[in-house]
Amino acid sequence: MPERQTRICAVITEPTVAEARAAMQRAAETADMIELRLDYLRDFDFNEPDGLSALLDGKPLPVIVTCRAVDEGGQQKINEAARLRLLATSLQRGADYCDIEAAHYNEAAAAQLDASRLIVSYHNFSETPDYLTTIYERLIRLPAAVHKITVRANDISDSLEVFRLLDHAAAARRPLIAIAMQEAGLLTRILGPSRGSFLTFGSTARGHESAPGQLTCDELRYLYDIQRLSRDTRIVGIIGKPVSHSASPLMHNRAFRERGLDFVYLPFEVNEVGEFFRRFVYPATREIDWQLRGFSVTIPHKTAVIPFLDEMDETAQQIGAVNTVVVEGDRLIGYNTDAHGAIAPLAAITDLQGAPCAVIGAGGSARAVVYGLLERGARVSLFARNPAKAAALADEFGIAVDHLDAIAESDAEIIINTTPVGMMNHNEGESSIPRAAWRNRRIAYDLIYNPLETRFLADAREQSCLTLSGIEMLAAQAARQFELWTGHKPPVELLRAAALEKVSPPK
């Protein structure tokens, strides 16, 4: 066997031979290996193995040839004898490995396929069975160079079973590919190779995935930088549901790389906070041996995490929500960087002491904004569509509350929108306040960052107000998190540029 090394394997799922050949050449830019999925091809004669030369001659990287059976996720029905002949021929025509499903591994397969270049695979598209070790023990009885187990993660804790298998195989020096599909299994795709997986699969582009949750080769190499990861790498991430839309992985991973820090930031799709803390976080009970340094907390877990922490800083206590957890030895400390993140960009352009400010909305981020403004000595009033509901927040902080319609009569110089009105895919193009309300104001601040220019900000700009978008808060709160986890000065401009790139990717 070649020595263990991180391998990104690009899965070729093109519909034609010509496109597959072109995709293989492109894959060489980011991947270390290629899996050629013959069953995706629509112009290939499966009864004519000579056609393989057109795909394998001039291959730019080592190639695994796979022709999946339909009952194991294959894309079309192919005669079983023809499938086997193709796999056997592929090894003669230059493929480095071929892959056959354990469920189809019979005497004929054993006779025709060279076990020293064979991958035998098990797939479960509905769950991660709790008898996975038994499945593994049975699988490795079939002679092969590499064994492969792919299961569906219905919960992030299913990833633990996959990591256990990888540890088990590594201890026996047995090459194994083990992956949990779906968003809940993402960490197995990213951390797998650093924990012994023979390879991790990546798609050649978005929309070309061969399995749910598959990242692109570019993401594996440039976003998660997986070649650099080891068991010593400090792990941080974001817990929430959903988490796949988050800009934080791009921001933090860029910052870690720029500062040369051995950290990686991962998305953790968490259903149940208590279970996550018990099985992944508490040093005394966690079931994974990793260097967890902390995590961001997002919707819907910002208050749910509180009972599981040992300590909370003053700001998090006052706001009653935690968006950052730091693991300090065996203690878990909760912070709230949203208040700092929301106010720092505003304080950078104006003196808030005594400044009359109107906060629109009374939800989670309004709490952080109100707290931050009061801390800076601003004079704050709250405007909400449902003032009775908003009264609890106003009473808690001792500020006035009124109906949204009253905003026009307010003397506020600074107006801050904390509602989702105007967000992309959420009444985009609308504003939480009427255009006329902008007369004689100084600053407009919208916490929304997508789109960057909301109707709220456009109306304010028309009246010559200074404007700030939510991208500033996003970068500033991340900067504080970076500092809490790493102890290093944060690269604020880089974090901001990464956030901008996420919101408006380069064409």
Ligand code: NAP
């Ligand atoms: P939240 O807790 O759900 O609060 C939303 C608030 O907006 C509630 O008070 C809600 O009123 C009000 N609201 C909703 N729809 C409204 C409408 N059509 N008209 C008037 N008021 C309306 O949400 P959140 O966590 O505070 O987040 C709010 C926004 O802030 C989101 O758009 C998010 O993108 C943005 N945000 C940005 C950052 C950043 O880093 N830039 C960070 C956090 C949040 P009711 O109580 O009556 O429903």
